[in-house]
Amino acid sequence: MKANPDDIKVILATDCGSTTTKAILIEKKGDEYRQTFRGEAPTTVEAPFEDVTMGVLNSVSEVGELANRRLVTEDGQIIRPSTETEGCDIYISTSSAGGGLQMMVAGVVRSMTAESAERAALGAGAIVMDVIALNDKRLPHERIERIRNLRPDMILIAGETDGAKTDKVIKITETIGAADPKPRLGASYRLPVIYAGNKSRREEVSEILAGKTDLSIVENLRPTLEMEVLLPAREKIHDLFLEHVMQQAPGYGKLLQWVDADIMPTPGAVGLILKRVSERLGINAVGVDIGGATTDVFSVFSGEFNRTVSANLGMSYSISNVFAEAGLPNIMRWVPFHMDERDLRNRVKNKMIRPTTIPQSMEELIFEQAIAKEALRLAFIQHKSFATRLKGVQQQRTIADSFDQDAGAQTIVQMLELDLLVGSGGVLSHAPRMEQTALMLIDGFHPEGITILAKDSIFMMPHLGVLTQVHPKAATEVFEKDCLIYLGTCIAPIGNTKLGKHCLDFEIDLPDGHTEKGSLNAGDMRLLPLDVGELAKVRLNPSRSFDLGKGRGVSLEATVQGGKAGVIFDCRGRPLEISEDPAVRVPLLKRWMTELNVYPTEALEG
Amino acid sequence: MAHAYTPGLKVTENQIVRKRRVLPLQGELVVEKGQHVKPDTIVARTFLPGKVTIVNVANKLGVDQSEVPSTMLKKEGDPVKEGEIIALSKSFFGLFKSEAESPMDGTLESVSGVTGQVVVRGEPEPVQVAAYLEGEVIEVLPGEGVIVETAGAFIQGIFGIGGETFGSIAMVTDSPRDILGPDRVKPEHQGKIIAGGNLVTFDALKKAIKLGVKGVVVGGFDDKDLREFLGYDLGVAITGHEDLGITLIVTEGFGQINMAPGTFNLLKTYEGYQASINGATQIRAGVIRPEVIIPNLSAKKAVKPTAHILGMKKDSPIRVIRAPYFGMLGKVISLPPELRRLESETRARVVEVELENGKRCVLPRANVELIEE
Numbered sequence: 001m002k003a004n005p006d007d008i009k010v011i012l013a014t015d016c017g018s019t020t021t022k023a024i025l026i027e028k029k030g031d032e033y034r035q036t037f038r039g040e041a042p043t044t045v046e047a048p049f050e051d052v053t054m055g056v057l058n059s060v061s062e063v064g065e066l067a068n069r070r071l072v073t074e075d076g077q078i079i080r081p082s083t084e085t086e087g088c089d090i091y092i093s094t095s096s097a098g099g100g101l102q103m104m105v106a107g108v109v110r111s112m113t114a115e116s117a118e119r120a121a122l123g124a125g126a127i128v129m130d131v132i133a134l135n136d137k138r139l140p141h142e143r144i145e146r147i148r149n150l151r152p153d154m155i156l157i158a159g160e161t162d163g164a165k166t167d168k169v170i171k172i173t174e175t176i177g178a179a180d181p182k183p184r185l186g187a188s189y190r191l192p193v194i195y196a197g198n199k200s201r202r203e204e205v206s207e208i209l210a211g212k213t214d215l216s217i218v219e220n221l222r223p224t225l226e227m228e229v230l231l232p233a234r235e236k237i238h239d240l241f242l243e244h245v246m247q248q249a250p251g252y253g254k255l256l257q258w259v260d261a262d263i264m265p266t267p268g269a270v271g272l273i274l275k276r277v278s279e280r281l282g283i284n285a286v287g288v289d290i291g292g293a294t295t296d297v298f299s300v301f302s303g304e305f306n307r308t309v310s311a312n313l314g315m316s317y318s319i320s321n322v323f324a325e326a327g328l329p330n331i332m333r334w335v336p337f338h339m340d341e342r343d344l345r346n347r348v349k350n351k352m353i354r355p356t357t358i359p360q361s362m363e364e365l366i367f368e369q370a371i372a373k374e375a376l377r378l379a380f381i382q383h384k385s386f387a388t389r390l391k392g393v394q395q396q397r398t399i400a401d402s403f404d405q406d407a408g409a410q411t412i413v414q415m416l417e418l419d420l421l422v423g424s425g426g427v428l429s430h431a432p433r434m435e436q437t438a439l440m441l442i443d444g445f446h447p448e449g450i451t452i453l454a455k456d457s458i459f460m461m462p463h464l465g466v467l468t469q470v471h472p473k474a475a476t477e478v479f480e481k482d483c484l485i486y487l488g489t490c491i492a493p494i495g496n497t498k499l500g501k502h503c504l505d506f507e508i509d510l511p512d513g514h515t516e517k518g519s520l521n522a523g524d525m526r527l528l529p530l531d532v533g534e535l536a537k538v539r540l541n542p543s544r545s546f547d548l549g550k551g552r553g554v555s556l557e558a559t560v561q562g563g564k565a566g567v568i569f570d571c572r573g574r575p576l577e578i579s580e581d582p583a584v585r586v587p588l589l590k591r592w593m594t595e596l597n598v599y600p601t602e603a604l605e606g
Numbered sequence: 607m608a609h610a611y612t613p614g615l616k617v618t619e620n621q622i623v624r625k626r627r628v629l630p631l632q633g634e635l636v637v638e639k640g641q642h643v644k645p646d647t648i649v650a651r652t653f654l655p656g657k658v659t660i661v662n663v664a665n666k667l668g669v670d671q672s673e674v675p676s677t678m679l680k681k682e683g684d685p686v687k688e689g690e691i692i693a694l695s696k697s698f699f700g701l702f703k704s705e706a707e708s709p710m711d712g713t714l715e716s717v718s719g720v721t722g723q724v725v726v727r728g729e730p731e732p733v734q735v736a737a738y739l740e741g742e743v744i745e746v747l748p749g750e751g752v753i754v755e756t757a758g759a760f761i762q763g764i765f766g767i768g769g770e771t772f773g774s775i776a777m778v779t780d781s782p783r784d785i786l787g788p789d790r791v792k793p794e795h796q797g798k799i800i801a802g803g804n805l806v807t808f809d810a811l812k813k814a815i816k817l818g819v820k821g822v823v824v825g826g827f828d829d830k831d832l833r834e835f836l837g838y839d840l841g842v843a844i845t846g847h848e849d850l851g852i853t854l855i856v857t858e859g860f861g862q863i864n865m866a867p868g869t870f871n872l873l874k875t876y877e878g879y880q881a882s883i884n885g886a887t888q889i890r891a892g893v894i895r896p897e898v899i900i901p902n903l904s905a906k907k908a909v910k911p912t913a914h915i916l917g918m919k920k921d922s923p924i925r926v927i928r929a930p931y932f933g934m935l936g937k938v939i940s941l942p943p944e945l946r947r948l949e950s951e952t953r954a955r956v957v958e959v960e961l962e963n964g965k966r967c968v969l970p971r972a973n974v975e976l977i978e979e
Contacts (some may be wrong), residue, residue: 045891098891099890102842127841127842140631141629144631145630149846149886151892184892312842318841320840320841321841323839323841324840325841345828345829345860346829346830346860346861348829349765350928354927357970358950358954358970358973359948359952360949360973361950362949362950362951364929364950365952432950432952600951
């Protein structure tokens with residue numbers, strides 16, 4: 001890598017997602033850096049390749065072809081340094097190729113400590129593949145076989161109250177030690193195991209597991225029988241997943257040798273760039289990156305940054321899990337026509353088993369975007385429960401609270417205080433119409449009051465995030481000029497009333513000098529064109545049932561920002577409730593989608 | 607996207623397949639290197655200590671704890687049978703007798719004159735691992751297990767449920783385009799692996815279980831039936847541990863999809879042969895696919911599996927892997943280099959194809975897969 005940042009003229013960056021590998025080229029044009037070309041190829045973690053670098057080379061070759069610049073040698077090496085016609089000066093990468101998080105949990109008693117461990121894992125967004133307990137009616141060798149066959153990404157062990165004098169948690173730990181669990185993606189790292197049991201047994205547990213696994217020790221999940229402490233284990237699961245599991249993939253070791261800076265996990269890189277933007281503009285922001293296996297949500301409120309990775313919510317490998325978690329009715333509430341359940345289920349599963357396919361028909365696109373809305377909604381619920389004011393402080397709950405998955409503390413994510421909502425990831429970045437991205441963000445996040453909407457133009461936030469580490473100037477310039485596309489502003493009053501009853505009067509001074517006035521009823525949506533870079537003053541007068549942040553029925557003046565979609569009035573109410581009755585819901589969906597120009601009118605008939 | 611890759615499913619007639627067969631615990635090997643093994647040949651085993659049951663002899667006999675040793679008919683270390691009398695007391699000059707029986711087959715482990723209890727340990731429980739494949743032991747892993755090698759046909763499915771099993775192959779449809787309904791499952795299929803068709807119905811699967819069919823290999827299966835079959839909605843595709851009485855291997859996908867002709871013909875060629883199948887699937891990085899292995903030890907020149915990359919070109923045979931033409935076969939007519947706008951308004955690299963019904967259409971390259979010839 002060239003020592004002087006000013007000598008760097010060509011930057012190549014890739015992001016290895018679970019499904020797609022994206023490559024971008026950044027070139028110095030005069031004094032400034034601009035993103036110039038982009039390529040993508042399926043991520044090659046499956047047979048016959050089982051080597052993530054194949055997908056990297058394919059995506060880089062595509063960039064090379066488009067840029068008319070040779071980037072890869074005949075024997076598959078990335079060419080450095082750059083000349084007039086070939087190569088790049090630095091090559092960097094992010095990765096989330098490892099996909100979702102599947103865990104096993106263990107405890108002494110199935111209905112007590114093992115259940116607490118299961119709750120902690122579920123709360124961290126993991127799929128629990130199996131629960132091992134001393135009373136699970138299996139013999140030790142059966143448990144060992146199960147651990148080996150399932151190849152979990154992580155194991156959480158709980159058991160006994162603090163100071164208990166039995167050796168039961170040691171028995172469970174010995175079973176796991178005997179299984180000698182190996183990570184599913186090879187020997188480049190050791191399997192993370194978290195011990196959250198009797199604290200007086202920590203030394204013995206370390207002796208059994210420390211040599212075989214990557215052991216972490218956290219607070220006991222059940223320090224006493226009556227108390228359950230989930231948060232420390234939940235946060236540790238999350239951190240270990242992000243740092244040690246997610247970025248791993250077959251061929252990861254090879255990729256490590258190619259890059260000029262450490263490979264960052266994709267959410268780490270996206271979080272960095274969002275944090276930077278928020279700091280620079282002095283605003284509260286929420287960002288989301290919806291991928292094939294995971295959905296990552298980031299928030300900055302009053303300077304406090306939070307990041308969550310919903311490990312099994314995504315649009316390809318995890319699409320079936322979104323379907324299972326959200327349920328068919330929740331997905332169908334965003335589809336403006338009838339679809340046969342049997343057919344729908346098959347479509348979802350086929351996307352899961354063939355993750356690189358794309359929607360060809362408009363009907364498929366509408367359905368896929370409906371699933372995306374639910375993935376966003378579920379990921380945001382998880383984010384809000386993590387991003388709490390008492391973060392880091394031990395949360396204690398009595399057993400009576402145990403059925404509640406919520407950590408219990410108040411979230412710092414306050415939608416009324418949110419200034420900017422940014423969407424990234426294939427389904428958001430590559431949606432054919434800007435209005436589709438805007439509506440997915442609105443329906444997934446339910447912004448309140450006045451919120452600017454933006455998207456990552458061609459999905460390059462991960463690349464720029466890692467670039468901030470090695471060339472902050474280039475990262476900032478490209479982010480400002482090429483990455484963020486403003487979609488417009490969403491105005492959404494809080495409150496609910498009967499459909500058709502008065503909600504809001506507005507006046508908006510448009511840049512051409514004309515003032516547009518209007519009155520909207522509950523259940524209405526309206527799109528007013530206001531272009532990128534344009535600002536407009538609005539005067540908003542909500543009815544007594546609605547609040548825009550100043551109180552019910554209190555008027556408000558504000559300046560709104562334009563974008564590729566425009567200014568979107570969303571008078572469907574908050575909390576957003578969509579009728580379950582298709583006779584009510586379907587005409588409304590059609591009206592909203594037509595008003596916002598989301599899909600061609602003829603496509604809404606299904 | 608410039609490229610479209612299939613999930614890389616193997617359908618080959620003559621391949622070397624190796625399987626590592628190891629015990630969960632340290633144990634002993636019961637086969638040697640070079641030995642020919644059948645699927646059910648035990649290759650390694652170990653024994654777990656039997657379960658322990660405590661018999662309160664003092665209570666049963668109505669005697670003082672300290673008297674228990676003198677009532678014992680069996681001593682420590684003696685083998686005992688279930689129901690066998692292990693202790694006896696007599697009173698009133700032998701007129702009344704009280705007995706204590708062994709609750710199970712096993713060994714009398716200890717007698718306590720303090721607690722009045724007797725410990726009986728059940729028979730050691732064997733833990734063993736079978737060869738799974740017919741083939742040859744090519745390597746022994748001392749104390750752990752062996753590696754078995756075979757040569758023959760190897761078919762990877764795209765999704766499966768249920769674990770390892772074996773049986774002879776019986777084709778139950780005439781073509782890859784038929785539905786595998788209950789009428790095609792017959793009593794003579796007991797113990798066999800039935801194959802063929804584009805969809806196995808839920809009723810056919812239930813009937814197969816009832817008749818003792820060991821496995822089903824089919825083109826498609828409905829997710830709605832999968833839910834009913836499993837009893838829950840499968841969120842993440844990690845399977846193989848289900849104990850449903852049958853192993854199911856889906857070769858093409860969900861819904862009614864004709865089994866690929868190559869797969870169907872290969873299975874048909876080997877009808878009557880013994881196959882080993884495993885439905886275990888993990889669709890995530892580090893993927894595991896379900897498999898059908900049909901050993902054919904007389905076959906010549908089996909090849910080691912290699913990864914080869916096929917590029918799509920004119921006349922390449924393809925299959926559509928997403929709606930609206932999902933499952934249809936065709937061939938490549940042309941590969942336009944520029945991005946094209948699809949009906950969904952998405953811009954993507956496309957391929958012009960002629961489908962099996964003669965229809966020509968333009969599809970995203972990501973939505974077709976090459977069929978290996």
